[in-house]
Amino acid sequence: MGGYFGSYALVVVLFAIGAVVVAAALFANRMLRPSRPTPEKLTSYECGVDPVGEGWAQSQVRYYVFTYLYVVFAVDAVFLFPWATVYAAPGFGMTTLVEMFLFLGFIALGILYAWRKRVLAWT
Amino acid sequence: MNAIRVLAAPEPALPNVQSFGHDPLWITIIKAVAIFVFLLLSVMYGVWMERKLISRMQHRYGPNRAGKFGLLQSIADALKMGFKEDLYPSKVDRFLYAIAPVILVVPAFMAFSVIPFGPTVSMFGEQTPLQLTDLPIAVLFVLAMASIGVYGIVLAGWSSRSPYAVLGGLRSSAQVVSYEIAMGLSFVGVFLFAGTLSTSEIVAKQASGGTWEVLGLSIPMPSWYVVMLIPSFLIYAITMLGETNRVPFDLPEGEGELVGGYQTEYSSSLKFALIQMGEYVNVFVVSAVSITLFFGGWRAPWPISLWEGANVGYWPLLWFFIKLVLVFGGFIWVRASMPRIRYDQLMAFGWKVLIPLNLAWIMLVATVRAFRIEGADRTALFTIAALVVVGCLVLFFRFDTVLQRRRETRAEELKQEFELLEEQPAAGGHPVPPLDLPHYHGADRKEISSGIH
Numbered sequence: 001m002g003g004y005f006g007s008y009a010l011v012v013v014l015f016a017i018g019a020v021v022v023a024a025a026l027f028a029n030r031m032l033r034p035s036r037p038t039p040e041k042l043t044s045y046e047c048g049v050d051p052v053g054e055g056w057a058q059s060q061v062r063y064y065v066f067t068y069l070y071v072v073f074a075v076d077a078v079f080l081f082p083w084a085t086v087y088a089a090p091g092f093g094m095t096t097l098v099e100m101f102l103f104l105g106f107i108a109l110g111i112l113y114a115w116r117k118r119v120l121a122w123t
Numbered sequence: 124m125n126a127i128r129v130l131a132a133p134e135p136a137l138p139n140v141q142s143f144g145h146d147p148l149w150i151t152i153i154k155a156v157a158i159f160v161f162l163l164l165s166v167m168y169g170v171w172m173e174r175k176l177i178s179r180m181q182h183r184y185g186p187n188r189a190g191k192f193g194l195l196q197s198i199a200d201a202l203k204m205g206f207k208e209d210l211y212p213s214k215v216d217r218f219l220y221a222i223a224p225v226i227l228v229v230p231a232f233m234a235f236s237v238i239p240f241g242p243t244v245s246m247f248g249e250q251t252p253l254q255l256t257d258l259p260i261a262v263l264f265v266l267a268m269a270s271i272g273v274y275g276i277v278l279a280g281w282s283s284r285s286p287y288a289v290l291g292g293l294r295s296s297a298q299v300v301s302y303e304i305a306m307g308l309s310f311v312g313v314f315l316f317a318g319t320l321s322t323s324e325i326v327a328k329q330a331s332g333g334t335w336e337v338l339g340l341s342i343p344m345p346s347w348y349v350v351m352l353i354p355s356f357l358i359y360a361i362t363m364l365g366e367t368n369r370v371p372f373d374l375p376e377g378e379g380e381l382v383g384g385y386q387t388e389y390s391s392s393l394k395f396a397l398i399q400m401g402e403y404v405n406v407f408v409v410s411a412v413s414i415t416l417f418f419g420g421w422r423a424p425w426p427i428s429l430w431e432g433a434n435v436g437y438w439p440l441l442w443f444f445i446k447l448v449l450v451f452g453g454f455i456w457v458r459a460s461m462p463r464i465r466y467d468q469l470m471a472f473g474w475k476v477l478i479p480l481n482l483a484w485i486m487l488v489a490t491v492r493a494f495r496i497e498g499a500d501r502t503a504l505f506t507i508a509a510l511v512v513v514g515c516l517v518l519f520f521r522f523d524t525v526l527q528r529r530r531e532t533r534a535e536e537l538k539q540e541f542e543l544l545e546e547q548p549a550a551g552g553h554p555v556p557p558l559d560l561p562h563y564h565g566a567d568r569k570e571i572s573s574g575i576h
Contacts, residue, residue, distance in 0.1 A: 010256035014236045018229040029393040042213040044285040070300040077307040084314035
């Protein structure tokens with residue numbers, strides 16, 4: 001396991017071990033536990049009274065505009081990571097700094113615009 | 124600048140990204156299994172420590188029946204959950220309901236693969252770093268694993284088909300949407316100083332902060348990023364509470380409002396145990412990341428680090444463990460002292476305070492760091508720094524005045540409303556009793572008993 005992808009292979013190994021351990025625990029649990037279901041046991045829990053309706057409650061997702069913003073800003077934040085690692089290296093000087101400031105300025109402007117448009121409040 | 128002098132070259136055994144991926148397979152398996160065992164034991168005794176500590180903070184004893192000091196309580200609970208009947212409520216989506224706890228717990232374990240526990244040591248004759256693996260993008264990997272875990276929570280809530288569970292899952296995604304960005308941005312300050320995303324190299328960069336020569340004494344300067352990047356750390360500390368659904372951000376499982384939140388339908392079975400384990404491992408992951416990025420990783424704190432052997436061999440495991448216990452203790456302390464905050468306030472706080480503050484702080488740090496680049500244009504830098512500071516101040520004062528004006532208007536409105544209600548108690552639309560209704564006559568009057576008791 002050498003080379004660039006060697007370290008990633010280790011992550012996959014850990015994923016495999018994790019999945020196997022959890023699956024084995026669930027399987028052992030299935031073999032060992034008792035199972036005597038009754039219709040009363042299988043009702044969904046609504047504080048003791050009989051459940052009302054189909055089970056899925058309709059609810060208004062009040063923050064769905066936030067989620068659009070989230071996608072945009074999460075990507076923007078990730079753009080900062082490579083910049084932060086190289087900008088002090090030789091060959092990247094003031095230009096890198098100024099470019100990133102323009103970029104950050106645009107991000108900040110985006111937040112301010114959303115704020116001004118009252119997107120950052122519950123509808 | 125002459126007073127600050129960088130210490131001698133770091134010890135030869137410091138691992139970096141290139142030191143990984145060369146281990147024989149059996150060493151890798153030993154390390155992976157060790158991480159698993161460590162995390163399982165940490166979860167068991169983390170639960171015990173949390174219950175015990177929070178009990179003492181509330182003047183209770185906490186678990187004290189199973190074993191000395193209740194030390195076996197978590198083992199008893201785990202055994203009980205392993206052998207208990209597991210119900211699939213009739214309405215649930217069976218596949219997602221079964222797979223959701225797995226999605227929650229496995230990525231949490233995986234995030235630990237890039238956490239450095241110690242320097243290069245000799246393990247059964249092989250030289251190997253005390254860290255399973257390291258990636259050039261290790262911190263990004265931890266962030267990714269943290270967001271995948273949220274799918275587990277959302278799917279657990281959605282597949283349970285219970286109103287409480289659905290609401291819990293929705294709240295959990297709201298929290299991620301609001302805190303993930305602030306968390307990522309608070310790492311940028313660290314990357315600016317360290318110049319790398321690899322966890323082992325970030326720890327190596329915190330090895331020495333140089334010394335400060337004053338009056339013939341050489342005082343070691345703080346090398347941990349928590350000192351220089353305290354705003355980044357504070358924001359990270361808030362977002363790590365939010366990411367792991369801990370008090371004061373435990374809305375997804377707010378028991379007063381949502382019964383058990385997204386885990387309502389997981390009736391104390393092994394699946395419930397897996398969910399709990401996932402949550403605790405997530406807490407340990409964010410704690411370990413805070414230690415790695417801000418508290419010098421496995422390196423010994425100052426008075427101990429004067430000892431030559433402090434950062435060599437297996438000793439760093441002990442420092443890392445002590446730091447982990449302290450950070451986890453901080454989580455418990457916060458839980459004991461804070462009330463739960465409201466859901467829309469949480470989102471507003473994340474977007475309106477944490478993200479803008481973080482952006483301004485990154486600009487400031489970048490400018491200050493740029494002064495140390497050789498041959499940089501000092502005048503231009505000063506101009507930029509001044510622009511950043513002035514811009515932030517202008518924005519802050521602008522918002523401050525707007526907020527102040529809004530607050531004054533609101534107070535004025537409230538005052539008028541109270542005056543109106545005092546004159547006509549029913550004016551608000553509700554038949555309310557007058558505010559000065561006489562019913563309590565003070566302690567010095569004789570109390571009239573009801574005659575029942």
